[in-house]
Amino acid sequence: MYVEMKHINKTFDGFQASRDVSFGVEKGHLAALLGPSGSGKTTILRMIAGLDRPDEGDILIDGKRVNDLPGSKRGIGFVFQNYALFRYMTVADNIAFGLEVQKKRKGEIKSRVEELLELISMKDLGKRFPHQLSGGQRQRVAFARALAPNPQLLLLDEPFAAIDAKVRRELRTWLREMIGRVGVTSIFVTHDQEEAMEVADQVILTNLGRVEQVGTPEEICLSPQTDFVREFIDAKRFEALMGIEKEEA
Ligand SMILES: Nc1ncnc2c1ncn2[C@@H]1O[C@H](COP(=O)(O)OP(=O)(O)OP(=O)(O)O)[C@@H](O)[C@H]1O
Ligand SMILES: [Mg+2]
CATH class of the missing domain: 3.40.50.300 (P-loop containing nucleotide triphosphate hydrolases)
Structure with a gap:
């Protein structure tokens, strides 16, 4: 188990x-x-x-x-009910958050964020802000953000x-x-x-x-x-x- x-x-x-x-x-x-x-x-x-x-x-x-x-x-990665994305951060910055906290190298963060954007089929939406996304897209970003540090x-x-x-x-x-x-x-x-x-x-x-x-x-x-x-x-x-x-x- x-x-x-x-x-x-x-x-x-x-x-x-x-x-x-x-x-x-x-x-x-x-x-x-x-x-x-x-x-x-x-x-x-x-x-x-x-x-x-x-x-x-x-x-x-x-x-x-x-x-x-x-x-x-x-x-552990955690995804909450109300997706709770950071409103003033872009999609890419939201996904990068956990990696920034871990003080990962810039290059490493960038490639991991790209990989995750690809995974959630949102490759071209990294620069958007949460309010510019649908509910489903926001939830996918929340999922990517939780997965970023490889829990x-x-x-x-x-x-x-x-x-x-x-x-x-x-x-x-x-x-x-x-x-x-x-x-x-x-x-x-x-x-x-x-x-x-x-x-x-x-x-x-x-x-x-x-x-x-x-x-x-x-x-x-x-x-x-x-x-x-x-x-x-x-x-x-x-x-x-x-x-x-x-x-x-
Ligand atoms: N911090 C807290 N202080 C006091 N009571 C709490 C606290 N957290 C949860 N409870 C109580 O414990 C019980 C279980 O709560 P919990 O949030 O785990 O339920 P849940 O199954 O997730 O419900 P829901 O489907 O409504 O989210 C509830 O009666 C709730 O009021
Ligand atoms: Mg509950």
């Missing part, structure tokens, strides 16, 4: 946001944290990123306990939430392909089950701070293990999505 969460508990002012959370994500896999609003998805992501600290339990990345390691030293782990919190349905579909297929091509282990948060089922290798289903079930989309949909999972998952939609045909009884 590349990422392991072991018996994590986290309380905010007496409110328990994570309850004995345990799961693992294999190297190179794309995992979805799926669950209703307030079920603790962002809390889990923030603890992996080092933005919050668990009260109890261990977080392992590549076999190493990272509880006491600052987020900046964990080799071993990519965390995405509702990366498509602010984007309309049609573009959102295209973008998640695009993301799936990009992540596969780059080979970076990734965890993304969503409360849209179709999104999780369509792109993830593995789904971690959360409810009331607990992990209800971990499995492939097929396992979750076809063999739900708790009443919550059974109710939460719309198996009919999943069957349609996967082209599974059930014999008439």
Whole structure:
């Protein structure tokens, strides 16, 4: 396992946001944290990123306990919900940001930025500012910016939430392909089950701070293990999505 969460508990002012959370994500896999609003998805992501600290339990990345390691030293890229690009920086400068922080050489930064612009099919848009881009393009820049320092782990919190349905579909297929091509282990948060089922290798289903079930989309949909999972998952939609045909009884 590349990422392991072991018996994590986290309380905010007496409110328990994570309850004995345990799961693992294999190297190179794309995992979805799926669950209703307030079920603790962002809390889990923030603890992996080092933005919050668990009260109890261990977080392992590549076999190493990272509880006491600052987020900046964990080799993580983070893409937030509202893309949060720097408004007064060009696309190229946004992508270069993490590399500037690392004080990389100018030439190295320039070639890495060009490589990433190519990867996100925005080769000629490096000089634009965020307000001159579509929502989908902005999200692609946010993705490139997170990837620039070559993270071993990519965390995405509702990366498509602010984007309309049609573009959102295209973008998640695009993301799936990009992540596969780059080979970076990734965890993304969503409360849209179709999104999780369509792109993830593995789904971690959360409810009331607990992990209800971990499995492939097929396992979750076809063999739900708790009443919550059974109710939460719309198996009919999943069957349609996967082209599974059930014999008439
Ligand atoms: N800093 C905080 N202080 C107090 N309570 C918090 C804090 N962060 C999260 N919580 C609470 O913990 C619970 C889980 O929050 P979290 O943001 O992890 O949910 P989520 O699954 O990401 O929800 P959403 O889908 O709405 O983003 C919520 O009830 C929330 O109010
Ligand atoms: Mg959230």
